[in-house]
Amino acid sequence: MIQSAKKELLRIGTLLYQRQYIVASEGNLSCRIDSKNILITRSGVCKGELTPDDLIKISLEKRASTGKQRPSTEMRMHLEVYRQRPEVNAVIHAHPPYAISLSLAGISLEKPYTPESVLLLGAVPTAAYGRPSTSQVAESIQEYLKRTDIILLERHGSLTVGKTLPEAFNKLEVLENTAKIVWLARQSGIIKPLPLKEAKELFALRREVYGLEYPVIPFD
Ligand SMILES: [Zn+2]
DSSP states (O other): OHHHHHHHHHHHHHHHHHTTSSOTTOOEEEEESSSSEEEEEBTTOOGGGOOGGGEEEEETTTTEESSSSOBOTTHHHHHHHHHHOTTOOEEEEEOOHHHHHHHHHTOOSSSOOSHHIIIIIOSOOEEOOOOTTSHHHHHHHHHHHTTOSEEEETTTEEEEEESSHHHHHHHHHHHHHHHHHHHHHHHHSOOOOOOHHHHHHHHTTTTTTTOOOSOOOOOO
8 A cells, every 4th residue: 555655646746747736846745545644745855756765654643754854844734634534535735837826816716717617626715825834824724625625825826635646636737727728818808707507507517417526615
C-alpha cells in the first residue's frame, strides 16, 4: 500500500508541475496510507522532481511526523480535510494561475458557466484570504469542506480532494480549465453565465445520469 501510494504521489506531483498548476517548490499533496496515517510532500521541494524520500509519514492522531524532515507548511489544511471527511483519501493544494487570476479580479466561480463546470465543480466557493502556511488557511476552508470537494483560496490557490489522487487532480484540472475559459471570455466582452434554470436542471442529473457522487455546492 505504502509503495503504491508513494508511486502515485510522485506521478501526480510530476503532472501538477508539468501542467503548471504549481511552479518552483509551490503546492503540496497527500494521501491516506491507512486509517491512522497519511503521506505528505515535504517542505521546499519541487513536486516535478519528487523522490520517495520527499514523502513524509504523518500520524493523523499526533498531527506530527516522526522523522527529521519538515512536512509541507500547509499540513494543517490537509489534516483539516482528513479530520472532517473520513471518506476522502487524497488532497491536492495547487496555485493554478487562471483560477487565482479570477479571485484577484473578483470574478466568482460560484456561477454556472459550462456544462462541465456545472456537473463536475458545482458552485465553487472562494475561501477568504488567509496567510499562507498559517492556521488561517485551515480555518478559512472549514465551513466549506463538508459541502464540496473543490475550494478556491482567495489570492492563493486551490484545494481539491477525492477518494483517489487522480480524482483530486481531475477536479483541479477542470477548475483551472473553467477559470481559463472564463478569463478568455472576459477578454472578449461580458461573460454570460448559463441560465440558472438550465444549470439547476443539469445539476440535478449529476448523480443519476453522470454517476457523480462527490459533494459540490448547488447553484441558487
Ligand atoms: Zn499555497
